[in-house]
């Protein structure tokens with residue numbers, strides 16, 4: 404097939420966005436220009452909101468919460484809006500995927516898959532809105548009845564990163580809305596377009612004004628102000644561990660807002676000699692290659708049983724060298740561009756550091772030139788030891804560090820040898836080993852003989868310094884609720900004063 408027919412083109416001029424407060428679009432006074440990381444051309448102009456804009460958004464979300472225009476509806480009515488939003492997303496799937504690819508640099512086919520997953524999140528959220536319930540205690544004696552109510556927590560601030568701008572948003576928004584809360588969202592300054600498009604979709608689906616607001620701007624200004632805001636009841640933050648730490652401080656210094664934090668990872672993939680080695684090599688290549696390794700759940704450390712280590716690394720290197728890296732707008736591309744220049748520099752610095760510290764590049768290790776944008780070849784390091792930076796730090800790029808192990812005990816020890824605990828995967832045909840590893844490796848998401856599988860039913864979140872709380876599924880909805888215990892006296896109350 405002619406190569407050009409497989410490729411979408413860049414927009415003829417940058418698309419300018421407003422921001423969304425209280426059901427209305429507002430024009431920006433100053434803007435960020437965002438260049439496509441795959442091509443270098445400016446594709447969007449995003450408003451640089453002010454603190455006053457944030458104040459307006461929080462006030463709108465507060466009013467919408469307090470007057471119960473959303474939380475006062477039945478779960479069924481909320482579900483109706485979420486299902487209509489899912490339909491709206493289905494209609495605009497290709498458009499949303501296109502802007503996601505332009506700002507983020509991920510392959511267009513992958514972006515479409517992420518919109519499909521996002522639609523499923525809205526459908527799941529609709530079900531959850533109807534299913535959310537409390538509990539009752541009929542065991543307190545004939546004179547007392549106990550009820551446990553789940554109430555929406557209030558105004559939720561949502562700060563999202565640039566690696567999955569729409570997917571991460573949609574792993575949260577429908578669940579927050581299902582609970583009855585209202586939202587002020589702030590996307591990453593480099594990938595704001597699709598968070599703004601969602602505002603249009605939700606409004607068309609009948610979401611009342613003020614329930615979903617979007618302010619755009621930098622993390623240091625708008626993001627920081629959100630973490631400190633006394634009228635935001637809960638903040639869901641996804642991003643770096645460093646900023647996660649500052650969210651905790653800001654919460655303590657302001658109103659003790661509840662925090663949901665999804666932070667970094669240095670996730671192990673453990674391959675035993677009895678695994679299907681071809682499948683394992685494919686899964687491991689996917690684990691580090693998917694989204695150019697810019698996933699909080701990327702498998703970035705490989706632990707492979709020593710008896711097969713060399714053979715497995717060679718097989719894996721062969722697969723990694725065959726990953727189709729290139730123009731994100733090309734239908735055939737499997738791995739696109741690195742999303743920001745800063746991230747590109749960070750990754751290349753880590754590759755240089757790995758070599759300086761004595762690890763051996765088996766494949767990759769270099770930038771790739773496609774005549775514009777920034778790309779890095781999927782990279783495998785062998786001979787990595789636990790003290791090396793590439794064994795400990797989250798690189799957030801297509802760089803995999805391989806370490807051999809001799810026994811299952813050693814594999815588990817190596818896997819847990821990190822401050823993080825977001826995800827892990829194990830490859831073996833032996834059920835005893837698979838379950839022992841799953842039980843003992845400390846991570847919030849586990850894959851056995853697969854990588855990255857899952858759906859909106861399953862909760863997401865981390866152990867250790869990978870974060871607090873869970874998103875998605877029923878667990879995700881419950882995070883956005885408060886629990887109220889209600890005690891009802893029945894019959895005549897025994898008097899205190901005779």
Ligand code: TXE
Nearest residue numbers: 563564590591621622623626627642643646665666699799
């Ligand atoms: O993240 P930041 P960056 C990791 C990854 C990456 C590193 C740095 O290792 O290399 O973080 O990326 C907003 N108060 N992850 O610098 O700064 C910011 O505007 C409040 C892992 O881009 O944490 C954006 O919306 N908010 C990760 C969001 O935080 C602030 C995803 C994330 O940006 C803020 C992304 C502040 N002081 C990066 N400063 C994951 N878990 O998937 C910034 N922000």
